[in-house]
Amino acid sequence: MRSTPPSTAKRRTDRIGRELAAMAAAFRVGLASAVAAWPVLLGRAIFYAVCMMVLTAFWDKVGAQRLAGTFALRLPPGGLATYVGVTEWITLSVPAIQLKLEDDIRTGALEPHLLRPKAYLAQAIAGQAGGMIARLAILGVAALALLALSGRAWPSPAGIAYAALLGVIGAGIGMMIFAIVGLTAFWLRRVLPVLLIVQKLMFLLGGLFAPISLYPGWLRDAAALSPFGAHLAFAGQAVIGLSADDFWRALTLQAFWLVALTGLAALVWRAGLAKTLRAGV
Amino acid sequence: MNPAITVKELRKAYRYARRRGGAFGALAGLFHPDVVELEAVASVSFEIAAGERVAIIGPNGAGKSTTLKMLSGVLEPSGGDAQVLGYTPWKERKRLAYEIGVVFGQRSQLWTELPVRDSFALLRRVYDQEADGFRRRRDALVERFGVGALLDQPVGRLSLGQRMRCEIVASLLHGPRLLFLDEPTIGLDVTAKAQVRDFIREQSLTEGQTVVLTSHDTRDIELVCERVIVINAGKIVLDQPTDQLRRRFIARKLITLQSQAPVLALDLPGVTRRPSEPHTTILEIDTRETRIDAVIAAALALGGIEDVTVEDPPMEEVVHEIYAALDR
Numbered sequence: 263m264r265s266t267p268p269s270t271a272k273r274r275t276d277r278i279g280r281e282l283a284a285m286a287a288a289f290r291v292g293l294a295s296a297v298a299a300w301p302v303l304l305g306r307a308i309f310y311a312v313c314m315m316v317l318t319a320f321w322d323k324v325g326a327q328r329l330a331g332t333f334a335l336r337l338p339p340g341g342l343a344t345y346v347g348v349t350e351w352i353t354l355s356v357p358a359i360q361l362k363l364e365d366d367i368r369t370g371a372l373e374p375h376l377l378r379p380k381a382y383l384a385q386a387i388a389g390q391a392g393g394m395i396a397r398l399a400i401l402g403v404a405a406l407a408l409l410a411l412s413g414r415a416w417p418s419p420a421g422i423a424y425a426a427l428l429g430v431i432g433a434g435i436g437m438m439i440f441a442i443v444g445l446t447a448f449w450l451r452r453v454l455p456v457l458l459i460v461q462k463l464m465f466l467l468g469g470l471f472a473p474i475s476l477y478p479g480w481l482r483d484a485a486a487l488s489p490f491g492a493h494l495a496f497a498g499q500a501v502i503g504l505s506a507d508d509f510w511r512a513l514t515l516q517a518f519w520l521v522a523l524t525g526l527a528a529l530v531w532r533a534g535l536a537k538t539l540r541a542g543v
Numbered sequence: 544m545n546p547a548i549t550v551k552e553l554r555k556a557y558r559y560a561r562r563r564g565g566a567f568g569a570l571a572g573l574f575h576p577d578v579v580e581l582e583a584v585a586s587v588s589f590e591i592a593a594g595e596r597v598a599i600i601g602p603n604g605a606g607k608s609t610t611l612k613m614l615s616g617v618l619e620p621s622g623g624d625a626q627v628l629g630y631t632p633w634k635e636r637k638r639l640a641y642e643i644g645v646v647f648g649q650r651s652q653l654w655t656e657l658p659v660r661d662s663f664a665l666l667r668r669v670y671d672q673e674a675d676g677f678r679r680r681r682d683a684l685v686e687r688f689g690v691g692a693l694l695d696q697p698v699g700r701l702s703l704g705q706r707m708r709c710e711i712v713a714s715l716l717h718g719p720r721l722l723f724l725d726e727p728t729i730g731l732d733v734t735a736k737a738q739v740r741d742f743i744r745e746q747s748l749t750e751g752q753t754v755v756l757t758s759h760d761t762r763d764i765e766l767v768c769e770r771v772i773v774i775n776a777g778k779i780v781l782d783q784p785t786d787q788l789r790r791r792f793i794a795r796k797l798i799t800l801q802s803q804a805p806v807l808a809l810d811l812p813g814v815t816r817r818p819s820e821p822h823t824t825i826l827e828i829d830t831r832e833t834r835i836d837a838v839i840a841a842a843l844a845l846g847g848i849e850d851v852t853v854e855d856p857p858m859e860e861v862v863h864e865i866y867a868a869l870d871r
Contacts, residue, residue, distance in 0.1 A: 280671045287668035295656050374652040376617045379640040380669045539619050539633065541557065542612065 284380045285388035292392025306397060307404040310354050314408055317350070317471075318343035340414045341502040342472070348498040349470050351405050352429050355397040356436040357390040363444025364453045367534070370543040376535075383531045387441060394433055402426070417501040424500035424509045431516045436464075436493045438523035445527065448534030463488075469495035473502065492519040546626075547721055547753040548591040548614060553623035555584040555609050555777075583609040585777035586623065593720070596747055596754040598764040598785070601774035602863075607757045608725065610774065614755070615645060615723050628720055641670060644714030644752075648726035651706065652713060655699035659690070659709050662698060663716060670717035677716065684712045688742055704735025711742060722747070724756040728763055740766045761793045761855040773865055781865055792864050794831045797854045798838055800824040803847035814838060827856070 296303065321342035363386065366372040375382040409416065417425070443456050450456065464470060467490035469477075474485040474495045485491040496504075496512035504512070560576035563569065584606040591597050599607045612618035614627055616636035625632060630639040645652070653662040667677045685691050688708045693701060701709065707727065714722065724743065728736040744767050747754050756768055764771055764785060771788045773781035781788070797817075800807060805821040813832025817825040828838055835853060842848055855861075 284668040284671075287665050291654065291657060291661060291665055294661070295654075299656075371650055373612075373617055374645065374647060374650055376636065377615055377640055377643070377645045377652075378669050379637045379671070385669070539617065542609070542618050 281380060281384065285384050288385045288388035289392040289395075292389035292394075293396050294392070296393035296396035303396065303400045306354060307400055310350060310401050310404050311408055313350055313354075314343075314347055314405075317346045318412070321346060344409070344414065344417060344501045345473050345498040346471060347405050347409070348425050348429060348501055349468070349494045351398070351401050352433050352436065352494055352497060353464075353470065355394055355401055355433050356440065357394050357397075358440065359386065359390045359437055360440040360444030360453050360457060362386060362390070363441065364447040367445075367447040367538075367543075368451050372538070373543050376538075383441070383445075383527065387437070387527075390437060391434070394437060395430075398430060398433055402429075420506075421501050421504065424504055425497045428500055428509070428512055428516065429497035431513070431520060432493045432497045435489055435516060435519050435523060438520065438527055439464075439489060439493065441527050442523065442530055445530045445534055448530075448537055464490050464493065467491055468493050469498060473499055475499060487515070489519040489523060492516045545593050546590040547593040547595070547628055548589075548755070549626045550590070550610075550614070551588050551624045552586045553584060553588070553610065553613060553625050554582075554586050554621045555606075555613060555618065556580045556582045556621045582777055584613070584620075584774075587774065587777070587779050588623075589772060589779065589782060591753060591755065593753055594747070594751045595770060596744070596756070596768045597770045597772060598756045598758065598768040599772045599774060600757065600759075600764060600861075605774045606777040607774050609777075611723055611725060611755065611757060615643060616640070641717065642719055643721045643723060644717070644719035645723045646707075646710050646714045646725065646727050648707070648724075648729035651698065652710060653698040653706070656697060658695050658697055659701075660694040662709075663694075663713065666713055666716050672717055680718060681712075681716055684715055687746070688712050702735075704731050704738070707731060707735065707739055708742065711739065711746075715746065719752065721753045721755070724754065724758075726758055727756065728758065728760055736760070736762070743767050761861060765789055765793065790831075791868065792861055793855070794829060795856050795861075796828045796830055796835055797856055798826045798828060798835070798842075799850075799852040799854070800826070800842050800848055801850035802842075802845075803849065804845075807842060807845055809838070809841055809845070811838060811841060 322340065325340065325342050366375070366382075366386075372382065375385070416422075439460060440457075443453050443460050446456050447453050467474070467485040467488045469485060469491065474482050474491055476482075477485060485495060492512070492515050496516060499512070500509065558578055558580050560572060561579050563572050563577065583604075587606075587610060599610060601607045609618065613620050614625060614632055616627075616630075616632035616639050619633045627639060628642045630642070632639050653659065654665065657665070663681055667674070672680075685694065688711065690705070690708050690712055693705055693709060698706060698709065711727070722743070727743065728739050731739065740763060743754060743756075746752060754767065756763060758764060768785050771781070771783060771785050772779055799819075800823070802822055802824065807824045809816075809824075809826065811833050813829035815827045817827055819825045824842075826838060828835060839851060839853075842851070
């Protein structure tokens with residue numbers, strides 16, 4: 263019996279399947295490496311605890327004033343501290359993928375990866391995502407432990423569940439933003455100037471230290487629609503009050519930004535790769 | 544025999560904007576860049592048969608690495624054509640990747656923070672290898688290269704020689720038909736160099752792999768390759784069997800002697816003295832006329848020798864000699 267050659271669609275499906283299997287392997291390696299370096303994880307958890315002690319002391323004092331006409335009135339008591347606990351949880355979990363990409367592109371370490379049949383960027387992102395999940399897990403446990411020790415009121419179970427899901431996706435969005443920053447090394451060699459701008463935008467539009475719901479209307483809308491809001495603010499908002507409708511809206515926006523940023527990263531990678539193949543590393 | 548590599552008038556020119564001096568020059572350069580073209584590979588043509596072991600050599604900037612990059616698909620040529628195992632490398636880079644193994648002496652392809660075993664396991668996924676076939680090939684290579692004791696060590700903790708053996712195993716795990724080796728012994732000690740050369744030669748002889756090697760170490764060329772292509776200024780200036788090249792050009796060695804006496808008086812056939820500091824004697828030996836051990840024995844017989852170093856002449860000198868001979 264003669265066998266028929268596989269169709270184009272079948273070959274494409276097989277190829278995508280193999281690519282995903284290689285990404286899954288890279289993810290497991292990233293996860294295993296982060297867990298194996300447990301003292302680093304522990305150190306990060308301690309650093310998170312120290313940050314939270316300072317930030318909660320500051321925001322508790324601001325919140326305690328509850329002066330008429332100030333934004334503190336519009337939040338639940340202790341809400342600011344809990345909010346910052348979530349945004350810091352995400353920020354400290356996102357990998358510095360831009361440094362790896364910059365290093366590989368600038369030093370030529372990219373070359374051996376180009377001699378492999380799998381996409382370098384997908385492998386790099388999958389590996390970094392593995393480490394990120396390990397950090398999200400350990401810092402998440404640290405956050406819950408700190409909350410329990412502080413004796414503060416717990417957010418609702420729904421709020422915690424929303425924050426967990428929006429936080430994990432938000433961290434993924436942050437990683438993709440940093441990946442795009444790293445890919446600019448194809449043209450800039452050093453990504454620091456771009457990184458500084460992006461970090462400031464994360465601080466401001468992401469609502470790193472204060473909920474964007476407290477911003478003036480036009481700035482709040484801009485932040486909420488930006489990828490930076492999707493990165494940090496939505497998850498933070500979940501623990502200080504987020505309706506089910508708002509949750510689904512936030513999730514939709516996050517899905518949009520995750521897909522859009524992944525597409526943008528792929529485009530930037532293609533352009534950079536074409537330049538490298540033409541002009542050399 | 545079928546050619547593994549066919550190269551026809553392959554050419555690569557890099558274009559870049561030359562920087563002008565001063566602030567005004569830099570500003571003017573933004574609007575009217577002074578673009579210059581640097582020809583790295585002028586027009587090279589050659590064929591390499593399947594199973595052949597070929598060295599591509601030349602001084603720094605000669606165009607050998609550029610040629611290797613074009614043949615492995617990570618650089619697009621400016622002109623010409625090349626077929627590597629039936630693929631056009633820069634158009635079918637990922638398909639070709641399944642068929643070739645690459646070792647860069649100065650760059651690791653392993654994951655430094657991972658144990659060697661995990662790096663190998665990840666490569667199985669990267670190259671879509673079936674688990675059973677992969678395990679058999681890995682075990683055979685691990686035994687042949689003697690890296691069994693290293694498998695559970697993180698790559699970052701290996702010595703350079705150990706790492707290089709693991710790099711070569713990694714490059715062979717997917718059963719490539721062609722091996723590109725760029726300075727595979729750079730930085731290694733004498734023993735490790737010998738091991739790596741033996742491994743590469745044995746592997747090629749056993750599996751019939753084609754090997755294309757670049758190196759500044761003439762011993763790599765002598766002991767691994769059966770043919771040498773010499774490139775300079777982007778052009779092939781010599782293409783001949785290693786035996787012939789050895790007889791003509793790389794039969795020289797340099798011996799450096801540190802002695803208590805300011806000057807050593809050695810008068811042997813084929814031995815010439817090079818300018819040096821007092822208490823240091825640098826001798827150039829034509830090994831076709833006098834053996835290295837005979838020179839060292841004669842030096843030791845004089846007494847007061849504190850140190851002896853034997854080296855190959857730098858590749859630049861060998862290539863320079865080749866050009867000189869070609870001009871004659």
